[in-house]
Amino acid sequence: MITTKDKIKILLINPWITDFAAYNLWSEPLGLLYIGAILRESGASVYLLDCILSRKKPPPKLLDDGRSKFERRIIEKPEPLKFVNRKYAIYGISEEEAINYLELIPKPDVILITSGMTYWYPGVFRAIKLVKKYYSSTVPVILGGIYAKLCYSHATTFSEADLVYISDNISELLRKIEGITGKNFKEIKKYRSFNDYPIPLHQLGGKRKFIAVLTSKGCPFRCTYCASYLLNPKHEKRKISPIIEEIKRHAAEASKPNVAFYDDALLVNSDNHLIPILEKIIEIGRIGIHLPNGIHASLITPNIARLFREAGVKYIRLGLETAIPEIQIKTGKKVENTEFIRAVDYLRGVGYKPGEIGCYILAGLPGQSPGDVEKTITFVRKVGASPYIALFSPIPNTPSWEETKKLTDLDIDREPLFHNNTIFTLRNPAFGEKAVKELKNMALEIRRELNSNS
Ligand code: SF4
Structure with missing residues (x-):
């Protein structure tokens, strides 16, 4: 013993x-x-x-x-x-x-x-x-x-x-x-899949107003700039009951519970996964739900939009990245503009205002110009969502990596500090400090305008 x-x-x-x-x-x-x-x-x-x-x-x-x-x-x-x-x-x-x-x-x-x-x-x-x-x-x-x-x-x-x-x-x-x-564990189980993991010990960090939750690992898409498949080669969903148990435990402890889903592919196979999870969350009630990790606009349906509203989803970020069709195709086709327009329509249809529908736009991608980003910001505004600029950061071993290296005089192979999104985009000859500042200001002005109208 x-x-x-x-x-x-x-x-x-x-x-x-x-x-x-x-x-x-x-x-x-x-x-x-x-x-x-x-x-x-x-x-x-x-x-x-x-x-x-x-x-x-x-x-x-x-x-x-x-x-x-x-x-x-x-x-x-x-x-x-x-x-x-x-x-x-x-x-x-x-x-x-x-x-x-x-x-x-x-x-x-x-x-x-x-x-x-x-x-x-x-x-x-x-x-x-x-x-x-x-x-x-x-x-x-x-x-x-x-x-x-x-x-x-x-x-x-x-x-x-x-x-x-x-x-x-x-x-x-x-x-x-x-x-x-030189010491032994009581037992070592076989952890073959994500489903074999126990519920994470959120309480280890002390009492918090929120928990971050993963309902799945990995992503079936293959965007050229993303490390999801390098970090988690398999897309695995957790069973629903431990996810609900995890959320219930937090709801029992927090006076105003908040749950942020951090999945890379939260909406994939939602009929059997996210939809029943949202239905349970609605039953539990009074939880603030947040989606900061850029959800797939192409997978939003009228039913999901309705459940978002009923479940108390407050913070929505759609991952559009670019509205330029050639760049969408080149980087992995995760979403098309028609799908994005449809997703925003569904969300607006259940009562979300443009200021409540955030949309990530990547700036600094290889082959992209500030004009491409500007067009995307204008597109997002026109469709009825709020643009948020995310600066591109090169990630080793992604398909974009080699192309990225040609763009810069920084030795990104040897020095990971140069992967920093702030400096990388500023040093991208197509962008630079002035262009980045103007694009960020443009997005900010639109958000201010949308928020003042809501
Ligand atoms: S859809 Fe999102 S998580 Fe999946 S590969 Fe593309 S950027 Fe990465």
Whole structure:
């Protein structure tokens, strides 16, 4: 029998973000929270150091629906970014608060740290350095997550993690942890698919106004600029009952519950998946639902639009990216303009106003001009939705990668900091600072006008 003393103690770390800008759009380290649940059901003691959101105080400018700014401190730019005429910051709690947390928990046997955007790696390295120093390098550190997966060689060379683990084989990870710590889990189940995962441990980060939820992993589309299939090669749906259980638990704890769906392909096969989920959410009632991750306009039906309205879907983002047909075809045909017009019609038909229907537009794609973006903004306005500019960020090993390299003098192969969407589009000769500013202002003016009319 494994006693409390023998239990493997595992510290999970959600590291700092380092960037020119960052905003909390219902941000949770979901991958870590799933791993936390798996580790706990395997018999480990699990702790979470969340470097992003404090347990002690609410984040700045916290809205009722859970969105907020992050705490931030301006820091010196890393050498490769010195040429950028913008402030660079670290987002999240202070190092002092992080150390205070480490003082409260028992010394872990192993530390698992995740990573997000490739160009946020300085925040990851900082967190690794901090725990290495605090524990005098006596606790092994395993690095995983998106940056580790997409920039494996960079991560193994520079991160100072003892192991960079990028496989989806969770049972294998647990066996590695046993090998590293010399301790055993109570049991190691076989986690063959997403459906074998337990409900993520949202409570690990303390009480929040919201939870981020995944009802599926991956995406059956293959947009040339997107890493979805690299990160999750299979499109897998979770069973409905644990999703509802996850939402119900949050609804029971929060006075004003908010759920943000972060699926890449939320609307795929919706008859058997999202529709029954929305019907259950309507039964539960009083939940704010948010769709920040760009849903597929081509898959919206009148029934889905109605259920969105009834379920309390408040924050909608449609993923259009461009209204230029040649670019739509070249980048993967995820949506056509007629489908977008139809989707907006359905949403307007159930009462959503143009100011409530947000639409992502990509700026800086290879082969795209500022004029293409301007036409797309005008198209979105005319159809009756609100344009939001998202700057293109090159992602290693996507089909756009090689074409992207020809566009820039930045060495994006060697330096992930250059994947940063802010600087990449500014350095794209077709765009530049002035064009980006004008396009953002144009979109902002339209949103202001639509909001003042609603
Ligand atoms: S539809 Fe969205 S998630 Fe799927 S590949 Fe395209 S951009 Fe990625």
